[in-house]
Amino acid sequence: MAQVNNKHHQELEIKPRHMDFPFGSLKSMKFFDNNIYKSAFVAQLSATFPVGEAEFLNSVRNLRKEVKNEKLLKQMRGFIGQEGHHSHQHDQINKELDRLGYDTNSIHLKLKAIIDKKVKKMSHKFRLAYTVSAEHFTAIMAEHALRDEHFLDGMEAPMKDLLYWHAVEEIEHKSVAFDVYMECFGDIKFLHRVMKFLIVMLHIRMGSYTLNMAFNSPHWKSWPEFKGFMSWMFGKGGMWRSLRRPYRAFYRENFHPWESGGFDLIEVWDKQYARPEQNRANPEYVPSVAINT
Numbered sequence: 001m002a003q004v005n006n007k008h009h010q011e012l013e014i015k016p017r018h019m020d021f022p023f024g025s026l027k028s029m030k031f032f033d034n035n036i037y038k039s040a041f042v043a044q045l046s047a048t049f050p051v052g053e054a055e056f057l058n059s060v061r062n063l064r065k066e067v068k069n070e071k072l073l074k075q076m077r078g079f080i081g082q083e084g085h086h087s088h089q090h091d092q093i094n095k096e097l098d099r100l101g102y103d104t105n106s107i108h109l110k111l112k113a114i115i116d117k118k119v120k121k122m123s124h125k126f127r128l129a130y131t132v133s134a135e136h137f138t139a140i141m142a143e144h145a146l147r148d149e150h151f152l153d154g155m156e157a158p159m160k161d162l163l164y165w166h167a168v169e170e171i172e173h174k175s176v177a178f179d180v181y182m183e184c185f186g187d188i189k190f191l192h193r194v195m196k197f198l199i200v201m202l203h204i205r206m207g208s209y210t211l212n213m214a215f216n217s218p219h220w221k222s223w224p225e226f227k228g229f230m231s232w233m234f235g236k237g238g239m240w241r242s243l244r245r246p247y248r249a250f251y252r253e254n255f256h257p258w259e260s261g262g263f264d265l266i267e268v269w270d271k272q273y274a275r276p277e278q279n280r281a282n283p284e285y286v287p288s289v290a291i292n293t
């Protein structure tokens with residue numbers, strides 16, 4: 001079994017951090033590096049989170065009566081709490097993105113219709129396998145964001161803080177859906193097939209949503225910005241190249257999400273990116289309304 005800093009990974013306590021970000025202070029449609037394409041990529045990602053993560057937590061919750069391992073059950077509750085809170089926070093920032101000129105709501109409604117009409121009719125096994133695959137993809141993106149200190153350079157603070165916080169919790173709970181799947185089904189071949197399906201869907205959806213959002217903004221014609229986006233995404237040291245190896249690891253025999261480590265990144269967030277004044281549990285917490293005024 002995977003070890004986390006000499007500790008069994010199921011010893012890791014998973015608890016939502018209740019944050020309050022000053023989303024109202026988001027200023028520009030080009031909130032990421034003054035680049036409409038990079039900003040649209042992040043905006044479409046954020047648009048998919050409220051309904052997408054609600055499905056992830058439901059697919060795990062569906063299996064709560066089948067799981068006998070008490071530690072895993074506890075982690076499942078933490079997973080559900082964290083994903084629920086992520087949904088809520090992205091819902092809040094999506095309203096601000098729409099205020100700036102995006103249309104996150106149409107992506108939200110499209111995805112909701114797919115989940116309500118199709119996904120909810122699928123088996124618990126398929127829904128959980130899809131969540132496991134998506135969780136792996138989210139976790140490797142999160143690890144990349146926290147390892148490459150320049151990845152989010154030029155992003156406005158409210159979105160940056162939100163993404164770093166989301167990233168650290170994705171790393172923290174990255175094995176929960178996988179462990180539930182292994183305990184309840186253990187069908188690796190099926191899981192691999194679902195991952196391949198997810199990758200195709202992800203490319204189609206992320207690509208079309210990003211281009212749509214950028215083209216529907218008044219800023220879309222800038223060629224240098226498009227080149228900047230392509231290099232950030234596909235260039236040397238860019239996200240796609242960096243994700244290739246951890247993505248492939250998923251298909252290795254005896255793969256486990258914690259084999260790549262990542263526990264150190266939770267500390268990186270605590271030391272470098274966490275803002276105590278935005279954490280409701282911290283004595284230094286300041287309500288975001290007060291920050292905005």
Ligand SMILES: [Fe+2]
Binds near residue numbers: 053082083086166170
């Ligand atoms: Fe999440």
Ligand SMILES: [Fe+2]
Binds near residue numbers: 056138170173
């Ligand atoms: Fe997650």
